[in-house]
Amino acid sequence: xxxxxxxxxxxxxxxxxxxxxxxxxxxxxxxxxxxxxxxxxxxxxxxxxxxxxxxxxxxxxxxxxxxxxxxxxxxxxxxxxxxxxxxxxxxxxxxxxxxxxxxxxxxxxxxxxxxxxxxxxxxxxxxxxxxxxxxxxxxxxxxxxxxxxxxxxxxxxxxxxxxxxxxxxxxxxxxxxxxxxxxxxxxxxxxxxxxxxxxxxxxxxxxxxxxxxxxxxxxxxx
Amino acid sequence: xxxxxxxxxxxxxxxxxxxxxxxxxxxxxxxxxxxxxxxxxxxxxxxxxxxxxxxxxxxxxxxxxxxxxxxxxxxxxxxxxxxxxxxxxxxxxxxxxxxxxxxxxxxxxxxxxxxxxxxxxxxxxxxxxxxxxxxxxxxxxxxxxxxxxxxxxxxxxxxxxxxxxxxxxxxxxxxxxxxxxxxxxxxxxxxxxxxxxxxxxxxxxxxxxxxxxxxxxxxxxxxxxxxxxxxxxxxxxxxxxxxxxxxxxxxxxxxxxxxxx
Numbered sequence: 182x183x184x185x186x187x188x189x190x191x192x193x194x195x196x197x198x199x200x201x202x203x204x205x206x207x208x209x210x211x212x213x214x215x216x217x218x219x220x221x222x223x224x225x226x227x228x229x230x231x232x233x234x235x236x237x238x239x240x241x242x243x244x245x246x247x248x249x250x251x252x253x254x255x256x257x258x259x260x261x262x263x264x265x266x267x268x269x270x271x272x273x274x275x276x277x278x279x280x281x282x283x284x285x286x287x288x289x290x291x292x293x294x295x296x297x298x299x300x301x302x303x304x305x306x307x308x309x310x311x312x313x314x315x316x317x318x319x320x321x322x323x324x325x326x327x328x329x330x331x332x333x334x335x336x337x338x339x340x341x342x343x344x345x346x347x348x349x350x351x352x353x354x355x356x357x358x359x360x361x362x363x364x365x366x367x368x369x370x371x372x373x374x375x376x377x378x379x380x381x382x383x384x385x386x387x388x389x390x391x392x393x394x395x396x397x398x399x400x401x402x403x
Numbered sequence: 404x405x406x407x408x409x410x411x412x413x414x415x416x417x418x419x420x421x422x423x424x425x426x427x428x429x430x431x432x433x434x435x436x437x438x439x440x441x442x443x444x445x446x447x448x449x450x451x452x453x454x455x456x457x458x459x460x461x462x463x464x465x466x467x468x469x470x471x472x473x474x475x476x477x478x479x480x481x482x483x484x485x486x487x488x489x490x491x492x493x494x495x496x497x498x499x500x501x502x503x504x505x506x507x508x509x510x511x512x513x514x515x516x517x518x519x520x521x522x523x524x525x526x527x528x529x530x531x532x533x534x535x536x537x538x539x540x541x542x543x544x545x546x547x548x549x550x551x552x553x554x555x556x557x558x559x560x561x562x563x564x565x566x567x568x569x570x571x572x573x574x575x576x577x578x579x580x581x582x583x584x585x586x587x588x589x590x591x592x593x594x595x596x597x598x599x600x601x602x603x604x605x606x607x608x609x610x611x612x613x614x615x616x617x618x619x620x621x622x623x624x625x626x627x628x629x630x631x632x633x634x635x636x637x638x639x640x641x642x643x644x645x646x647x648x649x650x651x652x653x654x655x656x657x658x659x660x661x662x663x664x
């Protein structure tokens with residue numbers, strides 16, 4: 182089967198082979214699929230996502246994006262097509278608006294249209310952030326609000342794949358359900374391919390994710 | 404102008420009274436510095452006498468390759484001193500640092516001795532070595548500050564750099580303010596020195612020339628050239644070195660190689 186993302190016999194270890202994280206790991210993700218990867222803390226879930234977007238370099242095996250090795254893409258072009266949203270979102274010093282639009286100053290995003298204030302305000306509502314204004318200082322927002330802002334920022338680049346790393350790790354039950362609801366909507370309404378890792382409980386409401394378990398340095402379809 | 408008043412051996416030894424005061428202070432207040440003061444004093448005498456004889460020898464035989472050899476030794480020593488201060492293990496920065504220092508300092512010293520001062524030959528050791536030494540000494544400190552700042556900020560801001568990379572930034576865009584901060588940190592001391600010179604302090608070179616009997620109006624001209632030269636050389640060496648070393652902080656996939664601390 183050919184997918185938008187294919188991982189073949191991936192191997193990776195930290196500290197010069199002192200700690201092996203993956204050995205012969207395989208994964209195929211189809212276009213528009215919602216893939217959920219579960220595993221214990223320290224099993225390498227975040228590392229897997231970081232390898233896909235080249236924040237780490239693999240030791241063996243290969244990762245293909247649209248049938249081409251990820252090393253064949255310009256790193257910034259690859260990363261704007263496969264956007265990774267980390268567990269702890271980093272906000273720059275400045276307003277919510279500045280935090281949402283700063284990626285449009287990067288050369289790789291030149292072809293993208295910068296969203297208007299009206300569009301951004303409407304999006305804030307969609308992301309359950311109607312009480313947040315564009316002029317708010319982003320670093321003063323709660324972690325939950327920053328998580329949603331980070332998702333919004335990633336989505337503004339219209340990526341083909343969203344890599345979500347424990348997007349609800351620091352959230353209360355209410356915020357968790359909001360984030361999951363948003364992610365499901367992205368997958369259903371905007372046909373975004375989603376690869377999400379979590380060690381917590383995610384109960385899908387509207388999607389049927391392909392579930393994998395990361396254990397013994399490999400992925401197992403469950 | 405008046406002749407230089409020579410310092411005889413007994414007068415030189417009389418200056419040891421200053422050391423005696425420091426030793427007594429350390430002993431009375433239990434500072435634990437007596438051994439360091441003794442070693443420092445002996446090294447000051449030994450190293451400077453050695454340098455005096457070496458310089459006398461070099462000035463006498465006037466050989467191009469020997470002059471350049473001394474210059475290279477100074478640059479190598481400076482890069483090892485920088486390594487001692489910066490203490491970075493993950494990114495190999497020594498070779499680009501040394502190469503940039505050597506080339507940049509050589510061009511600066513050449514420009515000053517050959518064009519501004521206009522001595523012939525351009526490598527006249529009496530001019531080339533002290534000027535080269537001043538460039539290396541001052542820029543070395545600037546470079547150590549800039550490198551240390553770059554590595555520290557890259558580690559502290561790893562989350563922000565990676566967020567930018569993940570949103571389509573290339574490594575230059577992702578680390579632009581860390582680059583700016585590092586270069587500015589390296590340049591600020593030499594710019595501040597220009598602000599205070601002549602008001603807050605009389606620079607060593609100018610003091611030396613005046614004590615040696617030179618006209619103060621001639622001495623200030625030399626000093627102005629030196630101050631401008633130092634700003635230029637710290638700017639060029641900091642920018643070029645930080646540009647090269649910053650690139651080395653990222654891997655082939657433009658992933659940040661430095662771990663968070």
